[in-house]
Amino acid sequence: MSRPEKAPPLRRRGEPMRRAVSEVVVRLLTDQGPEAVTMADVAAAAGVHESSLYRQFGTREKMIFEAATRYSDQALPAQPAGDDIADDLRSTMRALIEYLNTPQGAALVRLSAVPVSPEFDQERTAYWHRRLDRSADVVRHGVETGQLKADTDPTLVVDALAGPVLARLALFHEVMAMDDVMRLVDQVLRGITV
Missing domain, CATH: 1.10.10.60 (Homeodomain-like)
Structure with a gap:
């Protein structure tokens, strides 16, 4: 080294x-x-x-x-909610894939799975919960504007979208292809769109 x-x-x-x-x-x-x-x-x-x-x-x-x-906040800014939930979710997932396709983004997300210290692990978990909750705000906006079913659980939608992407990175050290991620967004939307 x-x-x-x-x-x-x-x-x-x-x-x-x-x-x-x-x-x-x-x-x-x-x-x-x-x-x-x-x-x-x-x-x-x-x-x-x-x-x-x-x-x-x-x-x-x-x-x-x-x-x-600091790096993650700058390289992966929260995506604002707009007028079209499909575009919003595609934009959110596109930003995640672009982040993971950088050596820094991939390394920092992999670091999330490595125990460092109880204090560090607790702060890191709280940070990622806040980040994912900001993504859930996009889904909440979709519910509030009537684009998504009223009983849609925003946290589960974010988990359904980000989970496969992060699992692929953790298990296989590869980033899911953008086309596959966009198809994933479409499949999830089919289950929750009004």
């Missing part, structure tokens, strides 16, 4: 430091896995002092969590 390249020492503080640290952490997670992320290596590669990392993040796990969620 190779050590990350050292960055020139900088006097980064606040947001510029957090951004630089997040970029290094995501790169290490993607290229080498969570075991490669150490405070010393991240500090050297980001051009900051190791003590600054401890002051900003407290623990290695919190640093990894912030980097992973």
Whole structure:
């Protein structure tokens, strides 16, 4: 396992430091896995002092969590609900597949299945619940606008769509083809559309 390249020492503080640290952490997670992320290596590669990392993040796990969620929030923004539930669900799933087709997205989702520490695992679970609940908002909007049956369970719809995609990634280390995902959306919609 190779050590990350050292960055020139900088006097980064606040947001510029957090951004630089997040970029290094995501790169290490993607290229080498969570075991490669150490405070010393991240500090050297980001051009900051190791003590600054401890002051900003407290623990290695919190640093990894912030980097992973920061990247995911930027690369996989919540999709807004529009006027057509079919378009909304296709857009949501298209964004997920595009995210998973990046080395970073695939690595960060795989990290979700790796136990790190009780605190990290709890925060990570809460984060993904919030993310999936935002996707369920699109389905709720479809129910509220009368496009979907009134008894549609938004959480189950999101599970029915995201579950096969995430299972394929976890079990086979492959991303479901976009055409298959769009067919999945159509099949799920047939069961819940008014």
